[in-house]
Amino acid sequence: MDGKTVKHMVSAIPEMLKQHDAQFFVMYASSKNANFYYATRFKIPDPAFYMIGDDGTDLLVVHDMEKRRAERESKVKEIASLKDLGFYELLKEKKNPSDALCQTLFELIRTHGGRKVLVPPDFPSFLSFYFKERMSVEVVENPFSKLRAVKKGEEILEIRRTSEGIIRSLEYALKLLDSKSGMKCEELRNEIELFLFKEGFIAEETIVSSGLLSADPHEIGRGEIEDHVIIDIFPRSKESNYHSDFTRTVILRKNPEIDEMLDAVIEAKNKAISLIRDGILAKEIHHAVCDVLEERGYTTLRSKASEGFIHSTGHGVGLEIHEEPRIFENEDVIKKGMVFTVEPGLYYKKIGGVRVEDTVLVKQKGCEVLTSYKDYVTLER
Amino acid sequence: MDGKTVKHMVSAIPEMLKQHDAQFFVMYASSKNANFYYATRFKIPDPAFYMIGDDGTDLLVVHDMEKRRAERESKVKEIASLKDLGFYELLKEKKNPSDALCQTLFELIRTHGGRKVLVPPDFPSFLSFYFKERMSVEVVENPFSKLRAVKKGEEILEIRRTSEGIIRSLEYALKLLDSKSGMKCEELRNEIELFLFKEGFIAEETIVSSGLLSADPHEIGRGEIEDHVIIDIFPRSKESNYHSDFTRTVILRKNPEIDEMLDAVIEAKNKAISLIRDGILAKEIHHAVCDVLEERGYTTLRSKASEGFIHSTGHGVGLEIHEEPRIFENEDVIKKGMVFTVEPGLYYKKIGGVRVEDTVLVKQKGCEVLTSYKDYVTLER
Numbered sequence: 001m002d003g004k005t006v007k008h009m010v011s012a013i014p015e016m017l018k019q020h021d022a023q024f025f026v027m028y029a030s031s032k033n034a035n036f037y038y039a040t041r042f043k044i045p046d047p048a049f050y051m052i053g054d055d056g057t058d059l060l061v062v063h064d065m066e067k068r069r070a071e072r073e074s075k076v077k078e079i080a081s082l083k084d085l086g087f088y089e090l091l092k093e094k095k096n097p098s099d100a101l102c103q104t105l106f107e108l109i110r111t112h113g114g115r116k117v118l119v120p121p122d123f124p125s126f127l128s129f130y131f132k133e134r135m136s137v138e139v140v141e142n143p144f145s146k147l148r149a150v151k152k153g154e155e156i157l158e159i160r161r162t163s164e165g166i167i168r169s170l171e172y173a174l175k176l177l178d179s180k181s182g183m184k185c186e187e188l189r190n191e192i193e194l195f196l197f198k199e200g201f202i203a204e205e206t207i208v209s210s211g212l213l214s215a216d217p218h219e220i221g222r223g224e225i226e227d228h229v230i231i232d233i234f235p236r237s238k239e240s241n242y243h244s245d246f247t248r249t250v251i252l253r254k255n256p257e258i259d260e261m262l263d264a265v266i267e268a269k270n271k272a273i274s275l276i277r278d279g280i281l282a283k284e285i286h287h288a289v290c291d292v293l294e295e296r297g298y299t300t301l302r303s304k305a306s307e308g309f310i311h312s313t314g315h316g317v318g319l320e321i322h323e324e325p326r327i328f329e330n331e332d333v334i335k336k337g338m339v340f341t342v343e344p345g346l347y348y349k350k351i352g353g354v355r356v357e358d359t360v361l362v363k364q365k366g367c368e369v370l371t372s373y374k375d376y377v378t379l380e381r
Numbered sequence: 382m383d384g385k386t387v388k389h390m391v392s393a394i395p396e397m398l399k400q401h402d403a404q405f406f407v408m409y410a411s412s413k414n415a416n417f418y419y420a421t422r423f424k425i426p427d428p429a430f431y432m433i434g435d436d437g438t439d440l441l442v443v444h445d446m447e448k449r450r451a452e453r454e455s456k457v458k459e460i461a462s463l464k465d466l467g468f469y470e471l472l473k474e475k476k477n478p479s480d481a482l483c484q485t486l487f488e489l490i491r492t493h494g495g496r497k498v499l500v501p502p503d504f505p506s507f508l509s510f511y512f513k514e515r516m517s518v519e520v521v522e523n524p525f526s527k528l529r530a531v532k533k534g535e536e537i538l539e540i541r542r543t544s545e546g547i548i549r550s551l552e553y554a555l556k557l558l559d560s561k562s563g564m565k566c567e568e569l570r571n572e573i574e575l576f577l578f579k580e581g582f583i584a585e586e587t588i589v590s591s592g593l594l595s596a597d598p599h600e601i602g603r604g605e606i607e608d609h610v611i612i613d614i615f616p617r618s619k620e621s622n623y624h625s626d627f628t629r630t631v632i633l634r635k636n637p638e639i640d641e642m643l644d645a646v647i648e649a650k651n652k653a654i655s656l657i658r659d660g661i662l663a664k665e666i667h668h669a670v671c672d673v674l675e676e677r678g679y680t681t682l683r684s685k686a687s688e689g690f691i692h693s694t695g696h697g698v699g700l701e702i703h704e705e706p707r708i709f710e711n712e713d714v715i716k717k718g719m720v721f722t723v724e725p726g727l728y729y730k731k732i733g734g735v736r737v738e739d740t741v742l743v744k745q746k747g748c749e750v751l752t753s754y755k756d757y758v759t760l761e762r
Contacts, residue, residue: 121507
């Protein structure tokens with residue numbers, strides 16, 4: 001992403017600052033935090049401080065030894081090291097690194113004219129409590145979460161690459177399943193993850209879940225592969241950190257109950273996908289899924305069922321595997337450029353579970369399925 | 382780890398609660414947070430709420446769909462779902478999931494008799510601000526960070542396994558370097574990481590850094606492998622999440638300046654290792670390293686140098702790659718069972734950098750090097 005794009009994206013922030021009568025929005029996080037990484041494009045293992053202001057401030061504070069790398073790699077306009085800010089003198093005086101850090105950062109904000117700062121929900125309490133005793137602090141939704149929901153060209157390209165890797169890994173898994181009998185869930189998971197790693201993706205906790213265990217949507221699966229298996233693959237690119245997410249339920253031996261359930265979730269998924277376009281509400285997509293499943297006689301969360309369709313319809317996908325928008329009963333307006341999953345599933349303790357899932361890119365009129373693959377997958381002979 | 386061990390470990394928490402006149406210590410995090418994972422032994426991708434109290438409370442709050450899995454997998458005594466706690470009724474009333482969550486958790490604490498809670502430094506501000514308006518909240522160091530610093534038998538076994546994987550991966554890398562000419566840093570990094578992945582470890586940002594770029598200790602390296610290369614490998618086990626950390630500087634063609642620097646850091650490392658035992662202070666280890674390097678005429682952080690030895694001597698290793706204890710100018714008392722790195726390095730912009738690093742386990746009298754391997758590695762013919 002070039003500097004111009006970043007500048008364009010952060011134009012939402014001055015508006016937010018004005019609305020809250022604040023001078024700065026600040027974050028304290030490592031690059032494991034997707035919002036921090038998105039704002040700075042700087043990979044850093046330990047937390048660093050970032051502030052952005054209505055006066056044009058765009059400042060990253062790092063340890064001395066990260067300064068040169070930050071100047072080289074990050075997208076932030078100005079880099080300061082803790083040494084530059086007098087941290088080590090304060091540390092000598094205070095002895096306590098946490099106190100010295102709080103005071104260093106507070107004085108940085110004050111010398112920039114800050115009287116009120118906005119912080120994201122996950123801003124650490126050790127800093128927010130220190131700040132709150134000395135100036136006004138308000139928790140706001142992280143504006144970068146919203147900005148991240150609508151993907152730019154280069155981000156879409158990255159999610160497309162990850163999606164293509166996923167499809168190749170499923171094809172590889174199906175070949176293995178077809179050629180080797182007696183494979184266990186653990187073994188197939190390892191094979192899929194190794195295949196993806198070789199292609200530059202990291203997949204962990206890949207779901208390969210069979211039998212009655214598959215009735216628990218978050219069970220990653222273990223033991224024998226029985227009559228059907230849910231394969232849910234959601235890697236990220238090692239290079240870019242962009243994810244994609246995809247699920248198919250593979251039929252190895254026909255079972256009428258599972259087959260009917262699978263048919264219903266496929267219909268629900270495709271119904272939802274047919275509705276997605278710029279301007280639709282998240283809840284309309286979710287209710288379309290519930291409608292199809294309920295018409296088929298299955299229970300859903302809408303009637304507070306504890307079996308049947310017991311999770312949301314989907315979630316945004318990008319630097320995080322779960323991000324905005326959420327596709328549930330919420331009022332979020334779906335916009336062109338958003339990327340999210342549609343993943344209806346049905347789960348019954350005495351039967352097992354099924355799920356199908358695609359990641360889609362929202363267009364002006366309609367959407368594009370980024371994980372295009374046939375819905376009904378069988379290895380039955 | 383069995384339940385008994387967990388019970389033993391958390392005995393520090395009642396004392397802390399008493400000292401602060403508080404009823405509960407609480408966390409809100411996912412299992413990416415090592416303290417949360419250590420306390421609960423529950424792998425969960427999205428944040429969950431954990432509270433531990435002086436009245437024997439040991440309670441994990443998860444989404445409904447995670448409840449069964451939490452009961453099965455986590456070490457926590459009691460599991461409640463958001464549904465159990467009336468979250469969905471509140472959500473209907475409030476519309477805002479964040480407000481509904483804050484109120485649900487606040488009422489949970491209140492009905493358990495909480496008037497004051499302790500939270501860790503990284504506790505999210507959206508919750509701590511809500512709590513602080515309704516009861517007493519104090520930020521304390523996370524007691525699990527200190528507990529985690531001293532490793533139990535099973536943890537040591539896991540770090541040992543990761544250490545052994547690292548040594549095998551270095552041996553593999555050396556074979557490749559020796560047999561293939563013209564290899565680039567990127568290619569060697571990929572080979573090392575793929576080797577480790579196949580063995581059940583995840584390594585990312587593995588440092589393979591050569592030439593003048595190696596003068597930046599956090600540069601992961603790119604381009605040609607020149608006369609020397611720093612290989613710094615710090616994977617975690619996919620299964621257990623335990624890390625280890627190890628560095629060797631490999632000489633491909635002798636250069637007197639690099640060779641002298643390497644000789645100095647090897648001496649500094651071994652001097653430090655010879656001192657490590659139960660009861661030594663972290664700063665004694667750090668100063669021993671600085672003494673050796675300064676006697677050899679190199680500059681260190683002690684004299685505020687910006688070149689030479691410009692980072693700390695080491696850090697604890699476990700569920701996180703950087704954890705307690707820190708081996709720097711601090712007063713931390715080193716205890717039997719701690720596992721940390723000793724990693725002196727020297728970095729000069731016009732020459733390049735060198736570093737050697739071992740991960741050690743502290744014993745009553747002395748320490749054991751878990752990443753045992755020769756210090757001076759050369760492929761020169």
